[in-house]
Amino acid sequence: MIEFAEVSKRYPNGQEALKKVSFEIADGEMAFLTGHSGAGKSTLLKLICLMERATSGQVVVNNKNLNRTSRRKIPSVRRNIGMIFQDHRLLFDRSVFDNVALPLMIAGYPHREIGRRVRASLDKVGLLSKEKYSPIMLSGGEQQRVGIARAVVNKPPLLLADEPTGNLDPELSAEIMHLFEQFNQVGVSLLIASHDLSLIAQMHYRTLVMKEGRLVQDQVDTITSSEEGSDES
Numbered sequence: 001m002i003e004f005a006e007v008s009k010r011y012p013n014g015q016e017a018l019k020k021v022s023f024e025i026a027d028g029e030m031a032f033l034t035g036h037s038g039a040g041k042s043t044l045l046k047l048i049c050l051m052e053r054a055t056s057g058q059v060v061v062n063n064k065n066l067n068r069t070s071r072r073k074i075p076s077v078r079r080n081i082g083m084i085f086q087d088h089r090l091l092f093d094r095s096v097f098d099n100v101a102l103p104l105m106i107a108g109y110p111h112r113e114i115g116r117r118v119r120a121s122l123d124k125v126g127l128l129s130k131e132k133y134s135p136i137m138l139s140g141g142e143q144q145r146v147g148i149a150r151a152v153v154n155k156p157p158l159l160l161a162d163e164p165t166g167n168l169d170p171e172l173s174a175e176i177m178h179l180f181e182q183f184n185q186v187g188v189s190l191l192i193a194s195h196d197l198s199l200i201a202q203m204h205y206r207t208l209v210m211k212e213g214r215l216v217q218d219q220v221d222t223i224t225s226s227e228e229g230s231d232e233s
């Protein structure tokens with residue numbers, strides 16, 4: 001699903017944000033990306049959705065070599081990726097429904113299909129009853145769930161999340177993670193950048209650790225039998 005081979009990124013001001021980063025995320029895998037502020041997590045996610053380009057090395061996503069993707073083809077690459085941001089980037093002058101519908105409207109889906117898909121997506125995140133609300137009337141956790149509904153509305157095989165629980169308390173953060181697990185259980189691949197080490201530790205997924213632009217640890221978490229026994233979810 002995602003392959004990085006010796007990927008480096010130097011910004012125009014000379015800042016080296018990624019240094020020879022190599023890893024692979026398999027189809028259907030869910031993994032976390034962590035590390036100190038400025039370690040390069042957001043840059044890594046931006047290379048995957050072509051918000052930035054690698055300076056050297058190779059990035060392959062969904063079997064497409066992004067080094068060779070022309071600007072014209074960027075929208076078709078992005079259609080296969082759902083992006084979730086910490087600040088969720090909702091439009092506050094539009095309804096919840098319209099916010100979630102936006103990617104489908106841009107892609108030119110027929111009106112009826114948009115209605116069907118938006119409602120299915122809102123249902124998945126538990127917000128079907130609030131489709132007419134303005135996002136401003138929702139709590140922080142609900143707003144983040146609208147952002148998630150928007151990211152999954154065209155059923156992308158890959159979700160990228162950049163600090164998706166950064167503004168949420170532990171309980172709401174756990175709820176969001178549970179939603180991600182549900183998407184993963186139906187085959188969606190996820191890469192989630194997060195500072196929240198205690199949340200990551202509770203989740204027992206592979207964790208990529210970055211430090212000063214380098215991938216310094218790639219750890220597959222295995223649940224011990226005693227933890228498994230105490231886990232009721």
Ligand SMILES: Nc1ncnc2c1ncn2[C@@H]1O[C@H](COP(=O)(O)OP(=O)(O)OP(=O)(O)O)[C@@H](O)[C@H]1O
Binds near residue numbers: 012016017036037042
């Ligand atoms: N557009 C840019 N131009 C120049 N330097 C940048 C740019 N974006 C990021 N950087 C720098 O690249 C490095 C990595 O930044 P990045 O945002 O990827 O880190 P991060 O791990 O996501 O940090 P945080 O957790 O604080 O969001 C930092 O030193 C940052 O200042």
